[in-house]
Amino acid sequence: MKNTSTRRAGQVLLVWGLLVVAANLRASLTGVGPLLNRVQSDLGLAPAAAGLLNTLPLLAFAALSPLVPRLAARWGEERLLGGALVVLTIGIAVRWIPTAAGLFIGTVLIGAGIAVGNVLLPSLVKRDFPTKVGLLTSAYAMVMGGVAALASGVAVPIAEVAPGGWHTALGFWVVFALVSVLVWLPQVRTSGPAGPARRGQQLPWRSGLAWAVTAFMGLQSLGFYVVVTWLPQVLQDNGVSPAAAGWLLFWFQIVAVLTSLAVPRAMRWARDQRGLATACSVVLLVGYAGLFAEPRWALLWTVVLGLGGGACLVLALAFISLRAQDAASAGGLSAMAQSIGYLLAAVGPVVFGLLHSLSSGWRAPLLLMVVAAATQTAAALVAGRGTVAPTWRPGSELTAPAADHSAPTGR
Incomplete structure (x- = not known):
């Protein structure tokens, strides 16, 4: 009885730790956008240099994600995640330094820390809670999105009233990062290096299903970062005031958080996730098409994009666990999906802005998002069902383990 209570x-404690970690995976990024004009003016940054503040973390995600499974095999997932939280904390503190160098170095460190958390959370959920993947994925996605929305909303008010202005508004999130380090410490103490089976596993580059999951993850990430970066400007150029545009971006994120709550129940009702993922992708398609055809109905299309975006984020994260046979496979699939996915996310806002410059309007870039949502819809039809077979390094002395039938595969 005592062992059961202790377990x-x-x-x-692990669930609380995962949720606190999730709370730190977006806030230090989404708080930058509302302050970007002030940062650029105070530091004398060129527009291209200012744009790097949004792009650098995504490039760090893409570059570091494939390395995470190997590092986790050497150090253990809990220790690696604990180290990543320390790096994240240092990055936020460095970004508080009122210099351009501190700002950019801190941003790179933040991206590195978040990249590890992005990959490891789905793997830990699969390993420790294989029968509650949908519920816990929705929970940490909701926390992640909710704190991110809060960061967007309070960035300007903090900058206006706090000593240090925007420096304090960006550095404020170091408090949350320090809390996450303390909450995660008990998990670090019980962590150890992974066994030989995990060390022998590679990323599933040759799996068509893995590429479908990667496409779904990448395209929904591209859409999110395009909306976060450009939606306020699109709305302002169509007659919405700057303040109202900022609040519409806030409500986009809030609607997405609320929508994510309904996804686990819908997943339990369905035999697999193909229909749900396709329907949610179509909702995104309708939102982009609406902005393209009738941008004056900005509030309606912002809500529609939030409805589709929140559900698609939860599904993309859940696919990583549901399509994997075990925790090691989930780590490999997560690294693949997030490396390619965030590379797409990094390129998306740049291409969107370039199309705007070349066409002197928003119709061409919005048409690009319509095409991206249509492609995501096609990927959903494949990514919503099946299991990615684990891939093993040549010469490994161990054979692949049998499938873990304790976890729902979504079929």
Whole structure:
């Protein structure tokens, strides 16, 4: 009885740890956009240099994600995640330094820390809670999105009233990062290096299903970062005031968070996730098409994009766990999906802005998003069902383990 109580307490502590980690995976990024004009003016940054503040973390995600499974095999997932939280904390603190060098170095460190958390959270959920993948994925996505929305909303008010202005508004999130380090410490103490089976596994580059999951992850990420970067400007150029445009971006994120709550129940009702993922991708398609055809109905299309975007984020994260046979496979699939996915996300806002410059309007870039949503819809039909077979390094002395039938595969 005592062992059961201890194990249950340990699981509760782990869930809280995962949620606190998730709270730190977006806030230090989404708080930059509302302050970008002030940062650019105070530091004398060129527009291209200012744009790097949004792009650098995504490039860090793309570059580091494939390395995470190998590092986790050497150090253990809990220790690696604990180290990543320390790096994230240092990055936020460095970005508080009122210089351009501190700003950019801190941003790179933040991207590195978040990249590790992005990859490891789906793997830890698959390993420790294989029968509650949908519920816990929705929970941490909701926390991640909710704190990100809060960061967008409070960035300007903090900058206006706090000593240090925008420096303090960006550095404020170091408090949350320090809390996450402390909450995660008990998990670090119980961590150890992974066994030989995990060390022998490679990323599933040759799997068509893995590429479908990667496409779904990448395209929904591209859409999110395009909206976060450019939606306020699109709205302002169509007659919406700057303040109202900022609040519409806030409501986009809030609607996305609320929508994510409904996804686990819908997943339980369905035999697989193909229909749900396709329907949610179509909702995004309608939102982009609406902005393209009738941008004056900005509030309606912002809500529609939030409805589709929140559900698609949860599905993309859940696919990583549901399409994998075990935690090691989930780590490899997560690294692949997030490396390619965030590379797309990094390129998306740049291409969107370039099309705007070349066409002197928003119709061409919005048409690009319509095409991206249509492609995501096609990927959903494949990514919503099946299991990615684990890939092993040549010469490994171990054979692939049998499939973990304790976890729902979504079929």
